Amino acid sequence: MKSTCRVVSGALLALSSACTSAPMNYMVSHGPAAASERSLGWWLLIVSAVVVVVVIVLVVAGAFYRPRDRAGESLERTAAHGGLPWIYIGGLIIPAAILIVSFGLTLGTLHATTRPPTDPAATIQIIGRRWWWEVRYVDQRDPTKTIVTANEIHVPVGKPVQLEISSDDVIHSFWIPQLAGKTDAIPGVTNVAWLQADSVGIYRGQCTEYCGLQHANMAAVVIAESPVAFAAWEQAQQKPAAVPTDPEAAAGLAVFQKSACATCHAIRGSDALGRVGPDLTHLATRLTIAAGTLENTRGNLAGWIGNSQSIKPGNDMPVMNLPPDDLQALLAYLETLK
Ligand code: CUA
Numbered sequence: 082m083k084s085t086c087r088v089v090s091g092a093l094l095a096l097s098s099a100c101t102s103a104p105m106n107y108m109v110s111h112g113p114a115a116a117s118e119r120s121l122g123w124w125l126l127i128v129s130a131v132v133v134v135v136v137i138v139l140v141v142a143g144a145f146y147r148p149r150d151r152a153g154e155s156l157e158r159t160a161a162h163g164g165l166p167w168i169y170i171g172g173l174i175i176p177a178a179i180l181i182v183s184f185g186l187t188l189g190t191l192h193a194t195t196r197p198p199t200d201p202a203a204t205i206q207i208i209g210r211r212w213w214w215e216v217r218y219v220d221q222r223d224p225t226k227t228i229v230t231a232n233e234i235h236v237p238v239g240k241p242v243q244l245e246i247s248s249d250d251v252i253h254s255f256w257i258p259q260l261a262g263k264t265d266a267i268p269g270v271t272n273v274a275w276l277q278a279d280s281v282g283i284y285r286g287q288c289t290e291y292c293g294l295q296h297a298n299m300a301a302v303v304i305a306e307s308p309v310a311f312a313a314w315e316q317a318q319q320k321p322a323a324v325p326t327d328p329e330a331a332a333g334l335a336v337f338q339k340s341a342c343a344t345c346h347a348i349r350g351s352d353a354l355g356r357v358g359p360d361l362t363h364l365a366t367r368l369t370i371a372a373g374t375l376e377n378t379r380g381n382l383a384g385w386i387g388n389s390q391s392i393k394p395g396n397d398m399p400v401m402n403l404p405p406d407d408l409q410a411l412l413a414y415l416e417t418l419k
Pocket of ligand 1: 209212252253254288289290291292293295296297299
């Protein structure tokens, strides 16, 4: 008996720790938008569970304890036996009260999640592409300071940021479960949402509208950092890529510009202005490549450039047959894009 208890409590402990550390667990919130959704989620879960249990108990009780002489009696006869108030209470008043309270709480949550921040710390455009997220920090006063990156959204901790979400191809849906609910990314439409991270950390998100072959490999992360770290990141990202001084990296830049790379990718500060794939100006600062599919390491980049189709079939990047020396030079150059 003791060992069974130990196994059960161990399993519960493992389950609860797995839940709290699971990055997509929407029952954990780290910001006000997610917190109001989490409270509503718990209310709906608990109230539904209670209703299901009460109904099952009543059905079972009714099946077993109904007096024989009253089986199959009409509503009029039930009323005659004094049962009508229970039908009104259990069938009308209690369900109506639960639905009205749930409706009120849902309206409150809607208000909290759609309320745009009055003074956002940043306005960030998020554009769904098959199958990655373009992320743009548009500087209205000085367009040369506009930041373009992919799949990683830096935000200052404790401050709301406004998100302008759209799509370049099909319908996607942007979702960072522990920070904010789902917002559809629709071509030709800009949906405004907001989020705020209350503690420093990395929050994983996922495209949550089926958008084709690599829907599952369309992740994004929000990186919440101190306002000082965020300002430093912003300043660094606004700069164009540095011209490489190392001979191998310089050769890599030449490879980039003369090969198919520059047709699809942009690197500010070079001649590459492609808009098909992610902007690579500060590629080396990113944690992952291919929208969260691979860690951003030299080896993974080499594999990705060589044959991305074997890693993420169906993506827009062609198989590149670069000579080994060119590939090494290109990798050396990409590593300088800090
Ligand atoms: Cu994009 Cu699913």
